[in-house]
Amino acid sequence: MSRRSLLRALGAGAAGATLAGCGVPAAFVEPGDRAGHDSSATDHTLHFANWPLYIDTDDDNESKRPTLDAFSKRTGISVTYTEEINDNDEFFGKISPALMNRQQTGRDLIVISDWMAARFVRLGWVQEMDRAKQPNVAKYLDPQLRSPAFDKGRLHSVPWQSGITGIAYNRKRLGREIRSTGDLWADDLRGRVTLLSGLDESFALLMQGNGVDITRWTSDDFHEICEQTERRVRSQHIRRFTGNDYIKDLATGDVLACQAYSGDVIQLQADNPDIEFVVPEEGAELWAESLMIPNLARHKRNAERLIDHYYDPEIAAELATWVNYVCPVPAARDILASSKDEETAALAEDPLIFPDDTMRQRLAIARDITSEERTDFAKKWNSIVGL
Numbered sequence: 001m002s003r004r005s006l007l008r009a010l011g012a013g014a015a016g017a018t019l020a021g022c023g024v025p026a027a028f029v030e031p032g033d034r035a036g037h038d039s040s041a042t043d044h045t046l047h048f049a050n051w052p053l054y055i056d057t058d059d060d061n062e063s064k065r066p067t068l069d070a071f072s073k074r075t076g077i078s079v080t081y082t083e084e085i086n087d088n089d090e091f092f093g094k095i096s097p098a099l100m101n102r103q104q105t106g107r108d109l110i111v112i113s114d115w116m117a118a119r120f121v122r123l124g125w126v127q128e129m130d131r132a133k134q135p136n137v138a139k140y141l142d143p144q145l146r147s148p149a150f151d152k153g154r155l156h157s158v159p160w161q162s163g164i165t166g167i168a169y170n171r172k173r174l175g176r177e178i179r180s181t182g183d184l185w186a187d188d189l190r191g192r193v194t195l196l197s198g199l200d201e202s203f204a205l206l207m208q209g210n211g212v213d214i215t216r217w218t219s220d221d222f223h224e225i226c227e228q229t230e231r232r233v234r235s236q237h238i239r240r241f242t243g244n245d246y247i248k249d250l251a252t253g254d255v256l257a258c259q260a261y262s263g264d265v266i267q268l269q270a271d272n273p274d275i276e277f278v279v280p281e282e283g284a285e286l287w288a289e290s291l292m293i294p295n296l297a298r299h300k301r302n303a304e305r306l307i308d309h310y311y312d313p314e315i316a317a318e319l320a321t322w323v324n325y326v327c328p329v330p331a332a333r334d335i336l337a338s339s340k341d342e343e344t345a346a347l348a349e350d351p352l353i354f355p356d357d358t359m360r361q362r363l364a365i366a367r368d369i370t371s372e373e374r375t376d377f378a379k380k381w382n383s384i385v386g387l
Contacts, residue, residue: 027099027123028124029099029125034126034127034295035127035295035296036104036300037298038298038299040299040300040302043299044075044078044302045078046306047079047082047109048068048079048080048303049109049111050085051085052083053083055068057322066318070315071305075309085110085111088113089116091110091112092112095294099294102295102296104296104297105294107297108293108294108297108299108302108303109297109303109307110291111160111292112289112292114148114150115200115287115369117150117292118150118368120156121156125294126157126293126295127156127293127294128155129158133308134304134307134311136309137311140316140330142162142327142328144286144363144365145286148288149367149368157290157292158311159290160288160291160310161288161319161325161326162326162327163262163263164284165201165259165261165285166205166260166262166285167181167184167205167260168257168259168268168276169256169278171274172274173256173274174189174257178276178278179281180209180280183257184257191237191239192257194238194241194242194249194258195229195238196241196243196259197243197385199381200369201259202241202381203225203366203381204285204366205284205285206225206228206229208282208284209280210228213364214285214364217367222373222377226381229384233384242258250268251268251275263325266350266352279363281362283363283364284362284364285363285364285365285366286364286365287365288328311328313335320336320353321336324352325353326352326355327354330354332354334348337349
């Protein structure tokens with residue numbers, strides 16, 4: 001399942017949306033009630049919950065995680081690492097009862113997509129970090145990711161990895177270039193285009209195709225893309241809406257162009273060099289999945305130290321070679337460039353891992369869907385998608 005998984009407004013997702021939209025006053029935790037007793041000084045442990053396949057592993061022993069093992073060796077802190085986050089809403093449903101009732105979650109560090117992180121910040125469910133104790137974060141965090149609208153100054157979150165939602169296409173099969181989102185709607189792509197099914201994953205790129213500044217989009221902008229998408233569904237121009245299964249459609253040739261995530265396309269290109277990823281001329285969405293420390297975490301200081309460990313450029317470079325998403329530590333580029341291994345050094349020149357200045361000018365972080373907007377917007381979008 002994709003780490004940028006689809007928003008489910010029914011089932012587990014509906015519960016999350018309802019809580020965020022209507023239950024905020026009851027669920028909100030005041031700043032003074034968020035910190036618990038920190039046992040870090042005497043208990044050298046840490047519980048870290050992450051998504052599957054989102055950390056480096058040893059080639060000969062997949063149970064070993066070199067960058068995490070290096071942290072434990074250097075600090076003496078033992079890390080319990082669990083790959084338990086398969087879907088943002090599912091995980092929200094798992095830990096929200098504890099957070100809402102001012103109880104410990106049993107986790108010191110979690111990684112969730114920024115649109116979900118925005119919900120945690122609004123509800124007061126995560127603790128502010130002490131940047132004075134995170135010198136690497138303060139020095140090396142990508143300037144473009146430093147102050148998202150949902151968490152000004154990144155006080156409650158730090159990007160684990162970042163990525164771009166853009167367009168992937170098979171240039172050889174299509175026989176031409178795609179340069180803009182509008183190119184998806186050409187006649188020769190009728191029935192051969194897919195869009196992402198998740199509201200939070202799909203809307204920004206479509207708005208950018210309309211020339212919208214996604215940092216300040218409006219309700220009218222949203223309804224306009226809904227109307228356009230409905231027309232394209234009715235005309236059968238859009239083949240279907242997908243989760244991560246667009247990868248298979250593109251690889252087999254059933255689809256010629258689609259909304260896609262930059263990290264996935266790097267993997268596809270290894271098997272098929274005809275697959276290309278495009279940051280459209282009018283722009284693409286830059287997103288992140290971020291580390292956060294839940295309320296009442298028992299090892300906050302240990303968690304802060306682990307976060308800072310991953311912002312050491314050497315460690316960030318090692319992680320980037322395995323994960324292949326946009327590295328939130330630009331200084332890691334020089335580390336990779338100096339590698340004697342040709343394939344590793346080539347990653348430093350990949351704009352999907354280290355976007356160049358030209359590409360960065362076309363990247364923007366979308367403003368979050370507010371709790372007041374989410375229920376109606378999700379209902380509208382899901383009716384189009386068929387969820």
